[in-house]
Amino acid sequence: MASEARTVRTAIIVSTNPATGEVLAELPCATPDDVRAAVTRAKAAQPQWQATTVHDRIAVLRKFQQLLSEHRNDVAQLICREAGKPTAEALATEVLVVLDAAQFCIANAYRFLRDQPLPHANLAMKTKRGKLVHEPYGVIGIVAPWNYPFSIPAIETLGALVTGNAVVLKPSELTPLVALELQRLLLAAGLHPDLMQVVVGEGPAGAALVESAIDKLMFTGSVATGKRVGEAAARRLLPVVLELGGKDPMLVLDDADVEVATSGALWAAFMNAGQTCLSLERCYVHRSLYEPFLAKCREKIARLRVGNGIDSEVEIGPMIHQRQLKIVEEQVNDAVQRGARLLAGGKRLAELGPNFYAPTLLGDVTHDMRVMQEETFGPVLPVAPFDSDEDAIRLANDSEFGLAASVWTSSRRRGEAMAARIKAGTVMLNDMISCFGIAEAPHGGFKQSGIGRIHGEMGLREMVQTKYVDVDLIPRIRKVWWFGYGKQYQQQMNGLIDLLFAGSWGKKLQGALRSAGLFRRSTRI
Ligand code: NAD
Numbered sequence: 001m002a003s004e005a006r007t008v009r010t011a012i013i014v015s016t017n018p019a020t021g022e023v024l025a026e027l028p029c030a031t032p033d034d035v036r037a038a039v040t041r042a043k044a045a046q047p048q049w050q051a052t053t054v055h056d057r058i059a060v061l062r063k064f065q066q067l068l069s070e071h072r073n074d075v076a077q078l079i080c081r082e083a084g085k086p087t088a089e090a091l092a093t094e095v096l097v098v099l100d101a102a103q104f105c106i107a108n109a110y111r112f113l114r115d116q117p118l119p120h121a122n123l124a125m126k127t128k129r130g131k132l133v134h135e136p137y138g139v140i141g142i143v144a145p146w147n148y149p150f151s152i153p154a155i156e157t158l159g160a161l162v163t164g165n166a167v168v169l170k171p172s173e174l175t176p177l178v179a180l181e182l183q184r185l186l187l188a189a190g191l192h193p194d195l196m197q198v199v200v201g202e203g204p205a206g207a208a209l210v211e212s213a214i215d216k217l218m219f220t221g222s223v224a225t226g227k228r229v230g231e232a233a234a235r236r237l238l239p240v241v242l243e244l245g246g247k248d249p250m251l252v253l254d255d256a257d258v259e260v261a262t263s264g265a266l267w268a269a270f271m272n273a274g275q276t277c278l279s280l281e282r283c284y285v286h287r288s289l290y291e292p293f294l295a296k297c298r299e300k301i302a303r304l305r306v307g308n309g310i311d312s313e314v315e316i317g318p319m320i321h322q323r324q325l326k327i328v329e330e331q332v333n334d335a336v337q338r339g340a341r342l343l344a345g346g347k348r349l350a351e352l353g354p355n356f357y358a359p360t361l362l363g364d365v366t367h368d369m370r371v372m373q374e375e376t377f378g379p380v381l382p383v384a385p386f387d388s389d390e391d392a393i394r395l396a397n398d399s400e401f402g403l404a405a406s407v408w409t410s411s412r413r414r415g416e417a418m419a420a421r422i423k424a425g426t427v428m429l430n431d432m433i434s435c436f437g438i439a440e441a442p443h444g445g446f447k448q449s450g451i452g453r454i455h456g457e458m459g460l461r462e463m464v465q466t467k468y469v470d471v472d473l474i475p476r477i478r479k480v481w482w483f484g485y486g487k488q489y490q491q492q493m494n495g496l497i498d499l500l501f502a503g504s505w506g507k508k509l510q511g512a513l514r515s516a517g518l519f520r521r522s523t524r525i
Helices: 002-010 032-051 054-070 072-083 087-113 151-162 176-188 203-211 223-235 258-274 287-301 322-337 389-397 412-421 456-461 487-501 505-520
Strands: 012-016 023-028 128-136 139-143 166-170 196-198 216-220 240-243 248-252 280-286 341-344 360-363 380-386 404-408 426-429 464-472
Touching (some): 012 176, 023 176, 032 128, 032 166, 054 072, 054 176, 072 176, 087 151, 087 258, 087 456, 139 151, 139 203, 151 166, 151 456, 166 176, 166 203, 176 196, 203 223, 248 258, 248 389, 258 280, 258 380, 258 404, 280 287, 280 389, 287 341, 287 360, 287 380, 322 360, 322 380, 380 389, 389 412, 404 412, 456 464
Parallel strands (some): 139 166, 216 240, 248 280, 280 380
Antiparallel strands (some): 128 464
């Protein structure tokens, strides 16, 4: 009886509001067979979608964009209820970002998908015309996290669809309703149901998707899961994009504006309760600004409003669940025990609910503390001083992650010089995180932060296989490089190589004379 109850429990996904504990829905969990069946349906529907014109595919995106714009507040509220972030933030960092990503696809799909002529420089290949043709993979599998439950799968889905793919999405088990809302909007926009399917489930459903007949996988999640997914994909040479964790540093140089930098730091560390891959996770401040910086942060933190994000005055919502909160607690306790100064927060806000953690400011952290090494993924701002730009670069780069970084300075030239030396997929000057809201900007990491890119043209490129098509302009003539080798041919080839690549004009001329017969040569076979 007990094992039956367990079976029933694991077969149901319970969507819960992290702010209130309210159960929002109970959904059946997809079995591996359900996942495979979804991919089979997607495979069957995709060729017809690929055969439709770009114009028709764009029309679906336009309609989706219009519907999302009309229902923006409902979508934002759903994101708030299921993922905990404030509704206003859901509007800015999810809905707006998706509307803009749709616009990018609408504006650029024609140009991107157009065949691209590929002129040949080599004289011997002048009788051919080459072009690049971008073809959809077929079925794109998407495995998504809970922290941006709408924007991440939506950006990937729109890019996949406009380039002619079908999509099977496995959302996080914590945020299935948001994914189903994305699907609902796309179907309402006229998309065939088999072209965008959602399989609700936990890790095993994601693993089943990786093992299914999908043609490419877009995975976003933790480094640990990303490695497991990467291994499974490698066994069958499935192409993957891995968007993984980060430990993004902020470098506040001695000429930075402390007022601006502290406001930026608080937003980047605490928005979405610090549960953003691009969150500020390590803050390094030049020693000359260090104490004023900490004092300003402390003063501003006291003014932040924490609570249920459905209240439009709230700025910081709950964390997603207790497990994540415990990780944050452990890292903060470890830092304090090892000598960090706790300047704000550092405690649960039980009066608001079990998932609330106070925005926390730590001073005097050292580079070796867990809070400076491991992804924290919570509302914690650890700050350490540095003495020189050299020192700051060394600290920024001394991490296994390389998602993004920021440099705060009043000198653009100095900031750009620092940016050139930081090993990260994105470096922003005087801002953080908002790069994800720039539809043209590629998003992805160096080092353990991932492989591949989403967003912008590089994101579209991940959705297509590029085929080279070559047309011979003199089809009735046998090619000079075909069989019929011999001494004369070897001399002519040497002549051609001299003609093309010799260092002096004299040698080139000699090469031209020696190779002249090559193009009159009739092949033996
Ligand atoms: P997670 O790795 O726990 O889960 C991500 C997804 O993978 C979920 O849908 C989960 O069900 C699924 N999954 C779990 N095991 C699987 C398996 N064996 N095979 C296939 N799928 C499996 O991550 P999370 O807690 O949902 O998200 C937080 C993490 O995501 C953080 O580390 C964060 O930095 C990262 N993240 C990265 C980006 C980025 O763009 N680089 C964006 C958002 C989040």
